[in-house]
Amino acid sequence: MSVMKHVLPLLLSLLFVLPAQAERIKDLADIEGVRSNALVGYGLVVGLNGTGDSSNSSPFTINSITAMLERFGVNVRPDISTMKPKNIAAVMVTAELPAFSRPGQKLDITVSSMGDSKSLRGGTLLITPLLAGDGQVYAVAQGGLSVGGFAAGGQGAGTVKNHPTVGKIPNGAHVERAAPRGMHSNQDKVILTLREPDFTTIRRMQDAINRQFGDGIAKAIDSGTIEVFNPAGNAVELVAELEQVTLVTDRQAVVVIDERTGTIVMGEEVKIDKVAVAHGSISVSVSESPEVSQPFAFSEGTTTTVDRTDVTVNEDEAKLVVLPRQVTLASLVSALNSVGATPSDLIAVLQAIKAAGALHAELRVL
Numbered sequence: 001m002s003v004m005k006h007v008l009p010l011l012l013s014l015l016f017v018l019p020a021q022a023e024r025i026k027d028l029a030d031i032e033g034v035r036s037n038a039l040v041g042y043g044l045v046v047g048l049n050g051t052g053d054s055s056n057s058s059p060f061t062i063n064s065i066t067a068m069l070e071r072f073g074v075n076v077r078p079d080i081s082t083m084k085p086k087n088i089a090a091v092m093v094t095a096e097l098p099a100f101s102r103p104g105q106k107l108d109i110t111v112s113s114m115g116d117s118k119s120l121r122g123g124t125l126l127i128t129p130l131l132a133g134d135g136q137v138y139a140v141a142q143g144g145l146s147v148g149g150f151a152a153g154g155q156g157a158g159t160v161k162n163h164p165t166v167g168k169i170p171n172g173a174h175v176e177r178a179a180p181r182g183m184h185s186n187q188d189k190v191i192l193t194l195r196e197p198d199f200t201t202i203r204r205m206q207d208a209i210n211r212q213f214g215d216g217i218a219k220a221i222d223s224g225t226i227e228v229f230n231p232a233g234n235a236v237e238l239v240a241e242l243e244q245v246t247l248v249t250d251r252q253a254v255v256v257i258d259e260r261t262g263t264i265v266m267g268e269e270v271k272i273d274k275v276a277v278a279h280g281s282i283s284v285s286v287s288e289s290p291e292v293s294q295p296f297a298f299s300e301g302t303t304t305t306v307d308r309t310d311v312t313v314n315e316d317e318a319k320l321v322v323l324p325r326q327v328t329l330a331s332l333v334s335a336l337n338s339v340g341a342t343p344s345d346l347i348a349v350l351q352a353i354k355a356a357g358a359l360h361a362e363l364r365v366l
Contacts, residue, residue, distance in 0.1 A: 025192065025205065026243035029226075032191035033182025034099045039139055039173075041093040043128030044068065045111065051119040051164075052089040058115030061090040068126070089117035093128050093141050093173075101138075101179040106171035109141045119164035121147040130173060141173035185235050190228045190242070197224030200250035208247040253361035255354075257347050264346060266361070273358040 044064055045052075053061040062083055069076050076083065095109045111125055123145050130139040145167035183190075194202060202220045209218035209228060220226045230238050253269035353359040 022246040022248050024243060025208075025245045025247070028196075028201070028205070028247075028249065029192040029194050031183065031239055032193060035182065036099060037097040037132050037138070037179060039095045039097050039107075039130040039132055041128040041130040041141060042114075043091055043093055043111075043141070044126050045089045045091050045113075045117075045120055045123035045145065046087065046126060047122060047124045048087045048089060048117070048120065049122055050086045051117060051121070052086050053113075053115035053117050054086075055084050058085075058090060058117075061085050061088060061115055064090055089120060089123065090114045091120070091125070093125065093130060095130055095139060095141070095173055097132065097138055097175070097179050099179055099183075100181070101175050103175050103178060105175045107139055107141075107173040107175065109169050109172040111145055111167045111169065113165035117165055119147065120145050120167045121164055123147075123167070125169060125172070136177060138177045138179070139173040139175050141169065143169040143172040145169060183235060186233050187230060187235050189230055190235055190238055192226045192228060192242070194224045194226075197222075198250055198252070199223045201247075202226055204247045204250070205245075208245050209242065212245055213241075254364060255350060255359070255361050256364045256366065257350065258366040259344075259347055260366075262344055262347070264350070270359070270361040272353060272360065 042064075044061075055062055062085065065083065065085055065088060066076055091111045091113055093109055093111050095107045097107065101107075109130075111120065113120060125142055125145060127140060127142045129137045130141055132138050146169065147164055147167040192205070194205075202223055202225075206218045206220045206226055209226075210216065213228075216229075217231070218226055218228045228238065228242060232238065251267055251269060253271065254267060255270055256265040257263075350359065351363065354361075354363045
């Protein structure tokens with residue numbers, strides 16, 4: 001029972017990375033030219049219940065309302081100084097344009113307040129063009145917002161739940177222009193880029209592709225890029241087959257430490273040399289017990305306070321454990337647990353082993 005009492009907290013604080021297994025290229029690499037594009041636009045949300053922008057803090061909202069109404073033939077410039085847009089808010093609209101999007105497809109959009117609006121709940125986004133990085137309009141957004149929070153209050157107090165100044169509109173934008181095509185079916189070759197570049201993994205990927213499609217069809221360019229020739233002239237079919245090729249990846253030995261939460265993550269590749277670890281702790285307790293000194297009757301003395309300080313020092317008995325060379329992950333955890341190491345102690349122990357040159361892994365502190 002006492003063993004489990006020490007083992008359980010350590011197991012809860014250690015997240016183990018399972019040994020490497022065969023993975024699909026689809027889960028490891030991206031296809032060059034197949035990517036989404038960010039879209040952004042500026043618009044107005046109307047129909048708010050008095051939670052819109054104020055005229056003093058958000059003058060750009062007034063200017064936007066004026067320009068919009070003028071396009072409809074309404075001249076409000078003589079009264080612009082008295083305009084109070086409590087039911088309107090200026091917003092930024094963002095979306096992702098997927099690769100190979102075509103006109104007529106729908107996109108989800110996110111609407112975020114720009115001014116001092118208290119809430120976008122219940123509002124409707126007016127027609128808003130969405131531009132890409134090249135300045136061209138690729139989609140147009142409009143619709144009622146879905147906000148997962150609210151803000152309410154009076155003169156003396158208020159309350160806010162979640163984030164009421166950001167909302168979403170599912171299928172709120174229509175694609176008006178096709179996404180740029182970075183890939184064509186008859187291109188000479190397909191470029192694969194690893195999401196986590198590694199020389200061993202890229203070589204294994206090259207070998208796996210050549211085994212399935214024939215020698216020389218795949219060629220690694222660097223630790224993160226591989227070229228696959230397209231002899232059949234059908235890149236779509238080639239990519240579909242490439243995505244299903246499996247291989248065993250190789251990972252760098254890494255120990256990740258989050259000192260704020262006491263979390264430690266280490267892979268099976270982590271090894272250490274023979275090293276001795278001593279673990280002990282010193283606790284110091286200081287308590288104040290002031291006493292009152294009362295003079296004798298009819299004396300000229302005065303009542304005063306006398307400080308009484310008690311200091312207690314407790315030093316736990318240090319435990320020494322010897323870790324053998326090339327210890328496995330399970331043995332490392334068991335050995336460190338045998339010295340009663342808590343997550344905080346274990347972080348210090350690992351840092352000390354790394355400083356001693358006995359830990360063969362990269363130590364990353366979050």
